[in-house]
Amino acid sequence: MDNSCRPIGVFDSGLGGLTTVNELRKILPCEDIVYLGDTARVPYGTKSRETVLRYAAQDFDFFKQFDVKFTIAACGTVSSVMALDGGFGELCTGVIIPAVEAACRATKNKKIGVIATGASIRSGSYGRLIRQLTPDAEVFSQACPMFVPLVENGYTARGCVPAEFFAREYLEPLKRGGVDTLILGCTHYPLLSDIISDVMGGGVTLISSGAEAAKYAKRLLTEKKILNPGTAHGTLRLFCTDSPELFRENAEHFIDIGGAKVERCGLGN
């Protein structure tokens, strides 16, 4: 197959990566996308480094059958753990490096906040990568373990008491630290951006890791001259490792999947 017509692969432990698919479809509407959510083993963010690396290797392998031209690990946990383990090849990316680059461009006072899952924060990747680009940056990291369950259960709107409680609990130390840029290091978090922005205040730039990964994909495919030349809307194939019905039901919090078929694959059995 002509390189440019091959699909883009996107995976996440669950459904959060669908926010990255949304961003991709906005800026690269003609690309075909294959999505994998490892819903039988979600979440990755509470698990150890070794377990996350093993699952990620299986997720990447899954896309070989589709001959993808580019792969996005749209999982903050995989991205941050892999960033310390040799990083990514040329034709794939996680969500962390594009986000770190965007944050280092955006910050004026060099105080950068990072919120992510426990595994991402424990990995130490963000701090290390930020200081590679901006050696004198001050990094404020905060694990937000309650954000994923809040999003997955639909508690994301302004006025939601527990969502606002946890946002204050997690974010006020970063606000007091004076960060002017905040990386949302988990693809679930953009759904909480209203509440996050209310706590942080309007002067703080929020960097969505999934959106930055989508922009990175566009730049790289443009540079390599392998953008899909078609003019029709690209297709979307969705795979999960647990029940497709449950996937379809829960996906509604994240994306309008329309008529896209949801298929089960055998990973993680």
Place this chain on the structure above:
Amino acid sequence: MDNSCRPIGVFDSGLGGLTTVNELRKILPCEDIVYLGDTARVPYGTKSRETVLRYAAQDFDFFKQFDVKFTIAACGTVSSVMALDGGFGELCTGVIIPAVEAACRATKNKKIGVIATGASIRSGSYGRLIRQLTPDAEVFSQACPMFVPLVENGYTARGCVPAEFFAREYLEPLKRGGVDTLILGCTHYPLLSDIISDVMGGGVTLISSGAEAAKYAKRLLTEKKILNPGTAHGTLRLFCTDSPELFRENAEHFIDIGGAKVERCGLGN
């Protein structure tokens, strides 16, 4: 080995089953216990019936090497899904049937509430089993998906705003329904019993599914004359499928594991 000296196996998707281990050690202090937490794939409660059954079969198989005399599936999700799938053999139990029996004995007005994970509630097991014992019982079921993350992150004390918010959100319909007995159908929930009890009021009997399973084990081992005849404290061996360090760290919310060794087993890889 003499039947009576063989250990008891207890498993859960994660750490919640340690509350059942606590109960076992209180009422059967001389028994040796082997615990398995499938922390690489936790939680089960958000997953489909087929996936839960497959994981449960692997968990039961794990105990064969220890020649256990009795096994407790201390996982509300496994218990409720298996209860509709042929049930348990004679020398094992889930946490649901003992809890249902206790609730049917305790209720005066035959209005019984059940709170559990999404998968447990979707299985319909509780309603079906309660009506087998008490055909005219009225059953009020409620999935409480935020309770497990609250417990796992230590948000369980009276006065904790989000814990009280979700307790009211989930439990007020049951209270309005007039239940006089409430089954805590997930082994994490006893850690929230203060807050649950505050919402439900003192007149409502809380049935802890893990404690009832421990009592059931004692009755059955007594009846079969295979109680451990020793007088020394039994041993505790702990296994998990993800990082032992992470297990030890998080286990502190649930149990004093003291010097017990935590080992990793290869399940779920």
